[in-house]
Amino acid sequence: MSATATAFAAPVPPSTALSKLRILDLTRVRAGPTCCRIFADFGADVIKIEAPDGVDPNETMSGARDGYDMLNLHRNKRSLTLNLKRKEGLELFLKLVETADVVVENYRPDVKSRLGIDYEALKARNPRIILASISGFGQDGPYVGRAGFDQIAQGMGGLMWLTGLPGQGPVRAGVATADSTAGLYAATGILVALRERDTSGEGQWVQTSLLQAQIALCDFQAARYLVDGVVPEQAGNDHPYSTPMGVVETADGFINLAVGGDGQWRDLCRAIQRSDLVDHPDYATQPERLAHRAEVWALLTPIFASDTSANWLQRLEEVGVPAGPIYRMDEVFEDEQVRHLGIARTVPHPRLGEVTLVGQPIGLSRTPAAVVSPLSDKGADGADILAEIGLDAARIADLKAGGVL
Template structure:
């Protein structure tokens, strides 16, 4: 059995999140050893139960590994009282309710700080905690559209296209985790907690990076260019003898090496193609020249040949091919964990490596309320008190 990471083992995190953005944030902390207590509604108390998919399905298992589960009805006075007792000894609370929900529940930052001034509250929303859209429901694809990603994704003549992964959800969770770690470091000096905020919209805009900066600095509105790089050529997808290849000729020196490799050194001297600005201006005709060349070899043969001359290239995998790749296997991106129902299960490992205190996937996702008795006992409740809470459907 893999051992629990020691990196964040001293931290206690109360996880009020669901769906993807919030659970992603808490998963980072859990994988590095934090005691993450997933707070869930008792059976029948939440009409939105199951929104994250089947309990033993791939999404739940991947998002909620390394956590403990406590069922608690936060709509009841007794449930909120138990939660506040947990807050007294906790370091972090993470939530992704709509901004007004925590106020109605009495779980806003000021409420938490009143019982524990060191508490850090991380709130992840669709559009921010304030402003004209604050109370809107936020979904990944909506943030992709409003944050500019869909406007530059897809082929120019086909209209906007969503990315194939939940990039706004996942990145907002990661940004929230960064904010929590910053707040923890600051707390070590000040002794005070604070409110960390992240949103899908802000995270998506931040991920646009150079595309957003093109507009802010130069006033240029980026457009979709399909698989071609926005301003470097030839950098994009090209068909090979048996599939497709990502080609990345990123400099004039690489272009010269490429031309020599394919037996066309004169292209490197041609004024239409000698420099990247020139190649960019003549991109359609350049790709017309390159397509027949790449059709002559397999993807593997091209990757090997291009690697030998220092020109970046790579295959385009389906997911089974991703995890069959020897470099991916070497990096350990599939982490095995034992599940009581499914047996040994492979999940997506943390991509951040630490030399002394690495992340680990050491236990599978819990069933709802699996650790309720243990967590409440740690809080000082007696067996009779726990039984009384269960009888009232508080837990």
């Protein structure tokens, strides 16, 4: 660690919540790393297993190792290089499986079988092992051979025709919704499997996909079609059925206004000093406001344009109408509530100095998550990890010289 790093405050102690778990992380890009990061932040021994340099033709897909994305996704993990295409590398991996609780992978579905690390192979070495597989479209079916990426899943899962202004054409979300959600669902499945293993003593195969996760994330919009047969359309910044709920321009910017019920409509009328609108037959009830949505916004637009965002937010808060600012990312982390929540977590890095990352959005009263270390250099922890399964320094050196590590 550099002199700069050692000058920082004492490191945060790791979480002990999942300290008895060992996770073998074969993942890359985003969905799988998102899953494994949860376990790492809550204290599990997560071993990030990567191919040695030059073995994986797509090794640069995840970006620079010291880049913001890799640092944020892979903190708190130990790093080991293994060439799983070599017999010795595969055997070392299976030896690690004997000591592990969970293996997480997001290869294309057929890769596991070709490498010899499918669920049946892992189960033969450790009946308690849980394999979590994240794919683009599922582990079987007509699309099983397709490559899956977040934006493809956003399109196929319905999100892109829900996002954007009416008539605009499909619009992707500004973040990787399918990837991140698939990672979260995989972590949920793993936790369920771990709890069930306490009863049965057996592991199992947990599966999710970007496509499933994206559809599930659409939630009420998907249910709207399945239950009522309604195909939701793009609504821009308007809520599908509550009005006025959306973005409104002020004298110096924009705010979100969220009037969800008739009582809040009355409170809004008080805030804008328009008591005549309270019982107006076209606006007094939610169904009527929805039917006259364009008129409602036409009434409100010039009113909100007459004062600043800060003044409107204060007035709306005073009467209990939900509203909020619309921040750029720099403003997000300057907000006093965001600072109070402490979701930005700082960790020392040996080359970059102090690095601030996005913490877990989950609070536990006794064993909270912690960001304690940055992403290790590739393979930096290999000697320690392999020593834990009985390899001595000479054997490790031979394997490294032979291209296995």
